[in-house]
Each structure stands twice: as structure tokens, then as C-alpha cells.
Amino acid sequence: MFMDLDALSDIIVLKHVGHGLTVVTAGVDRIELAHPLTEICDLEYSGMVTYAAGGSSVEISCKVARARDEGEPSRPEDLLLTCIFTMVALDPVTRKPVAIPRLVCETPDEEYLFQAGAARSLERRTERKTSLLEVAPDDEESALIHRIWLQQLKYRDRSHPLRQPPNVLAMSRTQLATAAIMQPQYRNRHQTMIFGGYHLKQTFELAFCCAASFAHARPTFVSADPCAFRSPVPVGSVLYLTATVVYTDPAVVEDDEAQDKINKDGGDSESPALTRVHVRVDSKVREMEHGTARVTGQFHYTFTVPKDVRVLPNTYEEYMKYMDARRRVRAGAKSHRSLPVAGRDGPNLTE
Structure with missing residues (x-):
């Protein structure tokens, strides 16, 4: 499904910019599962350009829904998944970014979608300035780190x-x-680089396996946080993926009541809790001709498992991963952000 959505986004962008440019996937905004797919049925993929401010990037909002017979109206529960892809246009010769025509809004619904895209762009810039790579943990986070450390001493x-x-x-x-090894059959339209949808598929499958191995239970996908493709993956290179459970919610020693429960029954109560498991996948690529590895991106997936399980960081690096994931989970829960597509809280998308 991720591969299909990436391919659809590529087609939609080409309808906007024309066929004279090279278009690559730059990132994926939050992917959210609206309703689980519990039956074998036909699926309908749709999307449209919703934000292009005249720079080199463009946003495409997509959705996946159960397909209905012709003339049969769709229902809110038909919506399965929503997401937004960010694509970048490159000059096919110089491989440098080129400007994409600005999107013209002709209706209030289109203006709503455009302003939502502008808000997401501003939010991404703000998050980069306040990330743990730029600033130290705040007072609350520092206190939590100290509390977890004291618990480990006990x-x-x-x-x-x-x-x-x-x-x-x-x-x-x-x-x-x-x-x-990245094989030629996984390349994109431009022949030399691996298709971004295939890259995304590989990280998701490893994250699923990581969550299952951690919980010894079948995970249920909930959402994927925004991610960016930092470097292309050439055909013939070796792609290295490492998945780690970096956060569980409720988290270890977040409060006295939760910790007392953990210490009392060790997670073996008769009615196990439904735990959210946040998995981070680090991706690197190394070409055969030399030993230099490049970071291609970090991918964050959230699952639920029908067990009471917890993850415990030990080193400073693990604490930073833990806090970064905690920020992501809390931001997603606070905003409960829904993409502006049919069946949610915004206008319709058309193919």
C-alpha cells in the first residue's frame, strides 16, 4: 500500500509540473490508520496536490478507501488510511532543485487544504529548531530521565x-x-535510484517484526510519524536498517501509580493492557565501491500490542531516543491531527 501511494503521488505531481522534470520523494507526513481493513475487498486510491508555494517542493494528500459499486455512496467507515507525501522537483541534467508552479486555489475548500499545508510546513521548521539535536531536554524531561536512572539503580x-x-x-x-542489496527491479522511474515506496515498505516491515519480537504478540499498526529521505539509495548499494523499540506508552516510571502497578504484578495481570509501542528505524546506505555509509533517514512507527510491556533506556543516547519518541507520541495525541480528506474533517479529494 505504501508503494502504491508513493507511485500515485509521483503521477499526481507530474500532472502538476509536466514531464520535463525529475521528481523524487523527499518525505512522508504522518500516516494514520482511520479504520482497520478486516475483509477482502477492492481498494480505491485517490489524491491531489494540496500545497505548492512556488518553491521546489509540493505536497500531495492521499487516501485509501474501500471501493464501492458505481452509484453507491461512500461511508465514513470506508476510509482506511490517510497520508501526505512531499515531493521535490529536480533538473534532470544538473540534479538541482527547480521551482514548481504555485498552486492556485479557486474554492474555499482548496484554500483550506492549502493553508493546512502551509501550517505543516511551518510546524516542520519549528520542530527542527527545537529538536534534541539543537537544544537540551527541558526541565520536565530532565527530571524524568533522572527518575528512570534512579529506578535502574534500585x-x-x-x-x-x-x-x-x-x-x-x-x-x-x-x-x-x-x-x-538494492536490486534493479526496485528502481524508480529515473532508473538509477531505489523507489522511495520500496524503501518505506522495507522500514515498515522491519518495524513490525521488531514490535512483534519485543512484545511476543501481533502488533496492530496505528500511525507513522513524519519522516524525510535525506539521501538517495543507488541501485547496487547495500541498505542497512536497524529497528529499535524506543518508547512504550504508558511509559516506564512516568508516574507513581503506573510504577506501582508494574512492580506489583510485573505485567502478568489477568487483563493485560493495550500498550502502544513506538519503533524507530535508522536507515543507512553504503555503495560497493567505497566504505562510506550515508544516513538515508529515520522512520518512526507506532503499533499497539495486547500486552503490558515496557522498554527501559540505559545510555544517554537511548534516553535521547526515548525523549524524542515521547515528544512525537505526545504531539500526535495532543493534536489528534487528521488529514483533510474525505470522510474526516475536510473537503473531498478527487483523483
Whole structure:
């Protein structure tokens, strides 16, 4: 499905810019599951350009819904998944970004979609300035880090009666990694680079396996956070993916009540909780001719599992991954952001 949506976005962009430019996937905004697919049925993919401000990038809003017979009206529960792709136009010779025609809004609905895209663009710039790579954790986060560290000291102190519950697992023990040669059949339209949808598919499948290995239960996909493709993946290169469970919600020692429950039953209660598991996938590529590896992106997926399980960071790097994921989960829950597509809270999309 991710591959189909990426391919659809490429077709839509070409209708906007023409066929004289090279178009590549630059990033994916939040992918959200609206309703689970519980039956075998035909699917309808649709999308449109919703934001292009005259720069080199353009946003395409897409959705996947159950297909209805001709003349049969769609229902809100038919909507399965929504997402937004960001595409960038490049000069086919110089490979440098070129300007994309500005989107003209002719109706209030189109203006609504355009302003939503502008708000997302501003939000992304703000998040980059306040990321943990730019600024230190705030006071609340620093206090939480200290509290988790103190809890670990109790677990390791042989004279202390408290022991690490069996449902709490160190972050370093949750990792899964793969390496694969990028074959020509996975290339994009421009022949030399791997199709972004295939890259996204590989990261999702590894994240699913990582969540399943961590919880020993079947995960249910909830959403994917915004991600950016930082470097292209050439045909013939080796793609390295590492998936890690970096956050669980409710999280370890977020509050006294939650910690008391963990210490009391170790997650073995008769009615296990439904836990959100946040998985981060780090992606790197290395070409055969030299040993230099380049970061191609970081991908963040959220699943739910029908068990009470927790992840525990130990090193400073793991604490930063934990806090970054915690910010992402809280931001998504706070805004409960729904993409402006049919069946949600905005105007319709047309093919």
C-alpha cells in the first residue's frame, strides 16, 4: 500500500509540473490508520496536490478507501488510511532543485487544504529548531530521565528488594537489523535510484517484526510519524536498517501509580493492557565501491500490542531516543491531527 501511494503521488505531481522534470520523494507526513481493513475487498486510491508555494517542493494528500459499486455512496467507515507525501522537483541534467508552479486555489475548500499545508510546513521548521539535536531536554524531561536512572539503580542494587519486572526490557535488547542489496527491479522511474515506496515498505516491515519480537504478540499498526529521505539509495548499494523499540506508552516510571502497578504484578495481570509501542528505524546506505555509509533517514512507527510491556533506556543516547519518541507520541495525541480528506474533517479529494 505504501508503494502504491508513493507511485500515485509521483503521477499526481507530474500532472502538476509536466514531464520535463525529475521528481523524487523527499518525505512522508504522518500516516494514520482511520479504520482497520478486516475483509477482502477492492481498494480505491485517490489524491491531489494540496500545497505548492512556488518553491521546489509540493505536497500531495492521499487516501485509501474501500471501493464501492458505481452509484453507491461512500461511508465514513470506508476510509482506511490517510497520508501526505512531499515531493521535490529536480533538473534532470544538473540534479538541482527547480521551482514548481504555485498552486492556485479557486474554492474555499482548496484554500483550506492549502493553508493546512502551509501550517505543516511551518510546524516542520519549528520542530527542527527545537529538536534534541539543537537544544537540551527541558526541565520536565530532565527530571524524568533522572527518575528512570534512579529506578535502574534500585534494580541493580542487590541489597534493595526491588527487582526489574519481567515485562520491562532494556532498549538495547529490542534491536533488529537487516542488510540487503538494492536490486534493479526496485528502481524508480529515473532508473538509477531505489523507489522511495520500496524503501518505506522495507522500514515498515522491519518495524513490525521488531514490535512483534519485543512484545511476543501481533502488533496492530496505528500511525507513522513524519519522516524525510535525506539521501538517495543507488541501485547496487547495500541498505542497512536497524529497528529499535524506543518508547512504550504508558511509559516506564512516568508516574507513581503506573510504577506501582508494574512492580506489583510485573505485567502478568489477568487483563493485560493495550500498550502502544513506538519503533524507530535508522536507515543507512553504503555503495560497493567505497566504505562510506550515508544516513538515508529515520522512520518512526507506532503499533499497539495486547500486552503490558515496557522498554527501559540505559545510555544517554537511548534516553535521547526515548525523549524524542515521547515528544512525537505526545504531539500526535495532543493534536489528534487528521488529514483533510474525505470522510474526516475536510473537503473531498478527487483523483
